[in-house]
Each structure stands twice: as C-alpha cells, then as structure tokens.
Amino acid sequence: MSLILFAFVVRVxxxxxxxxxxxxxxxxxxxxxxxxxxxxxKALSHLPDRGTIKGRELSIYFISSEGISYMTVCHCSLPVAxxxxxxxxLRWEFxxxxxxxxxxxxxxxxPFLDFDNTIQKLKQQYNQSGGPAxxxxxAEVHEDLRLHPPQVISMEDVELxxxxxxxxxxxxxxxxxxxxxxxxTAPGILSLVLNIMCASLNVIRGxxxxxxxxxxxxxxxxxxxxxxxxxxCCVFQCHLYLFHASLKKLKCLILLSVIVLCNLCLLGxxxxxxxxxxxxxxxxxxxxxxxxKLQDRTSDCxx
Numbered sequence: 001m002s003l004i005l006f007a008f009v010v011r012v013x014x015x016x017x018x019x020x021x022x023x024x025x026x027x028x029x030x031x032x033x034x035x036x037x038x039x040x041x042k043a044l045s046h047l048p049d050r051g052t053i054k055g056r057e058l059s060i061y062f063i064s065s066e067g068i069s070y071m072t073v074c075h076c077s078l079p080v081a082x083x084x085x086x087x088x089x090l091r092w093e094f095x096x097x098x099x100x101x102x103x104x105x106x107x108x109x110x111p112f113l114d115f116d117n118t119i120q121k122l123k124q125q126y127n128q129s130g131g132p133a134x135x136x137x138x139a140e141v142h143e144d145l146r147l148h149p150p151q152v153i154s155m156e157d158v159e160l161x162x163x164x165x166x167x168x169x170x171x172x173x174x175x176x177x178x179x180x181x182x183x184x185t186a187p188g189i190l191s192l193v194l195n196i197m198c199a200s201l202n203v204i205r206g207x208x209x210x211x212x213x214x215x216x217x218x219x220x221x222x223x224x225x226x227x228x229x230x231x232x233c234c235v236f237q238c239h240l241y242l243f244h245a246s247l248k249k250l251k252c253l254i255l256l257s258v259i260v261l262c263n264l265c266l267l268g269x270x271x272x273x274x275x276x277x278x279x280x281x282x283x284x285x286x287x288x289x290x291x292x293k294l295q296d297r298t299s300d301c302x303x
Contacts, residue, residue, distance in 0.1 A: 002127045003078040004086055005030055005058065007119045008037050008071040009094055009112070011103060012064050015041035016105065019115040021095075021123060030153070033058050033073045037156060043158045044069050050150040052080070053158075063087045066101060068094065081142040084150070086126050088141060093118050159247045161293060181244060182292055191288050192238055194281040199234035201278075202227045205269070223269055230262040230278070237285045241292065249290060256286045 007021045015038075023034070033055060040053070044064055053060040055076070061083040062071040070087045098112060106112075206227030233255045240251060259282040263275045270278075 002123070003075045004083070004123050004126050005074060005075065006037075006073040007090060007123065008032060008034075009039075009090070009115070010041040010044065010069050010071065011106065012044045012067050012069050015044060016106060017041070017109045018068070018103065019110060019112040019119070029055065030059050030073060033060055034152045036060060036092055036158075037071055037073070039155070040071070040158050041069070045160070047153065050084070051153045052150045053153050053155065057081075061087060063091065066095070066100060070094070080150070081138060081145055082126065084145060085138050085141045086122065088137075089122055090119065093122060155294075156246050156248070157212075159244065160241055181294055184242075185288075185292075187284075188241060188288050188292065191281070191285045192241065195234045195238050195285055198278050198281050199231050201240075202231035202234065206231060211268075212220040223266060226262040226265040230259055230266075233259045233262070233282070237282065237289065241285060241289045244294065252286045252289050256282050279297075 002025070006023060007026060009018045009020065010016060010202055011018060013135065017038075023030075037060060040047070040060070040062065044062075047064075049064045051062055057076055059076050060071065060073055060074050061080070062069055063084065064070075068089045070090075072083060072087060074083045074086075083101075094115065097115060097118070173249065206224050209227065210224050236251075239245075240248060240255070245251065260279055263270070263278050
C-alpha cells in the first residue's frame with residue numbers, strides 16, 4: 001500500500017501551482033485532501049514554514065523555503081519524520097532543477113509539469129523502500145522535528161487566514177479558485193425565520209417586562225435578563241448560519257446552552273410547550289449551522 005499518495009509544489013506569494021504528481025488513486029478522502037491543498041496554498045504567506053493538517057486516514061504535511069512550498073498527502077500510518085524527510089528530498093530535487101528566477105517569472109499554473117517524473121521516482125523510493133537511502137538523513141530530520149515540532153493547523157485556521165468573510169472569498173484572478181459556504185437550503189431558511197420569530201418574542205417580552213420591573217423595585221430583573229440574553233443568542237445563531245466564523249462548533253454549543261438555560265429560568269413566564277418550541281428552534285439552528293460546510297470549487301488544470 002502506498003503511504004505517500006500525492007505531492008504538490010506551489011509558489012508561496014500567490015499560491016501558483018508549479019508542479020504536482022500524477023494522481024493514480026481516486027478515493028474520496030484523497031480528492032478532499034487535494035482540494036484542501038489548493039485552499040492551503042492561498043494562505044501559505046500567513047502560515048508557519050512547517051505544518052501538519054491531520055485527517056481521518058490521510059494527513060497533509062508541508063514545508064516552505066525560499067518562496068516555494070512543498071506539500072504532500074500521506075497515509076496517517078506513515079511516520080511524521082519520513083513525511084518531512086520526503087519533503088526535504090523533494091525540495092532538494094526541485095531547487096536543483098529550477099532556480100529562483102525561473103520560479104519568480106512563472107505566470108501560468110503548472111509550468112513545471114515535467115518535474116512529475118522526479119516526484120514519481122521519489123514517491124516510489126519512499127513507498128517501496130520505506131524511506132530515504134541514507135538513514136542519517138532520517139535521523140537528522142527526526143531530531144529536528146523533536147526540537148522544532150511542526151505546527152498542527154486546522155482547516156478553519158487556514159480559511160480564516162485566507163480572509164474568508166461574509167460566507168465567501170474571491171481569490172486572485174490567476175488562482176482559478178473560489179471558496180464559499182454551501183448554498184442556503186430550505187431547512188436553513190425555515191430555521192432563520194423561526195429564529196427571527198423567537199428573537200422577536202424574546203425582545204418584546206423582555207422590554208414589556210422591563211417596564212413593570214422598574215416599577216416593582218426590580219423584582220423581575222433576572223427574567224428581563226433571560227429574555228434579552230435569549231434574544232441576543234438567537235441573533236448570533238442567525239449570524240453563524242449566514243457567515244463563516246472560526247471556532248464555529250464551540251460558539252454553537254455555547255449559544256445553545258445559554259438559550260436552554262434562559263428558557264429554564266423563564267419556566268414561570270412560559271408554559272411547557274413554549275419552552276419546547278424555543279429550545280427546539282435553537283437545536284435545529286445548531287444542527288444546520290454545524291452541517292453547513294465550506295464549498296471549495298477549484299480548477300485542477302488537468303492534474
């Protein structure tokens with residue numbers, strides 16, 4: 001079984017693809033990792049020189065040096081040191097073939113596709129022999145990783161570095177890539193309408209109760225707080241569904257928990273069916289926020 005599945009060389013300053021290995025495998029996770037590579041390539045100028053993105057079965061490793069980044073998709077069973085050793089060998093091979101001036105002047109994607117032959121030989125060497133010819137090279141890389149471990153990065157960090165705002169980002173004219181949230185679905189529209197309805201009910205009840213609270217020596221102040229806090233949480237849930245945000249899962253769970261607690265505090269102000277309605281709407285919104293993924297449409301340029 002091949003442990004190194006795909007290699008990708010890009011220019012750091014603009015994410016221009018320079019070369020890539022020919023893809024002979026077509027499993028779903030590999031294709032997903034390849035799409036992620038192209039997303040990562042647009043954020044390399046904001047990422048560390050060495051990093052790892054963990055996956056279920058396949059992981060991404062990359063190193064950047066002298067304005068060029070070398071990236072690979074490997075099986076999780078491959079030792080990290082061997083993955084970075086492969087990238088170091090790939091870097092040496094590429095710099096031996098192409099100087100920095102040629103790379104800087106490249107204007108179209110994949111100008112060095114002939115380098116694929118070198119990548120395939122290097123992949124074959126690692127996949128068949130299990131590593132580099134010189135064990136001292138692997139030992140040096142292993143020691144370097146122990147002293148300076150690569151940063152583990154999440155795709156949310158990458159997307160945020162890419163400047164994704166308002167649910168989408170238009171990439172550079174030469175990138176051929178557009179990343180955006182998946183289209184709003186019918187259940188999503190329903191959840192937005194119900195959330196707006198719940199927010200309206202909360203703020204109306206809160207403001208109305210506030211008038212009586214000021215007249216009764218603030219006896220019902222905590223009910224007012226619960227109504228207004230639930231209102232703000234409903235608004236934030238709508239925002240999280242419509243727009244991309246980092247730490248989305250954590251924020252969703254916090255908002256859902258606050259809405260549940262606020263409604264439990266209002267047990268005397270609302271009947272059981274009203275409480276179930278408000279909590280159900282919040283739960284539905286949470287599920288839809290977490291299941292609305294980023295849509296990545298890329299141009300593979302025949303690779």
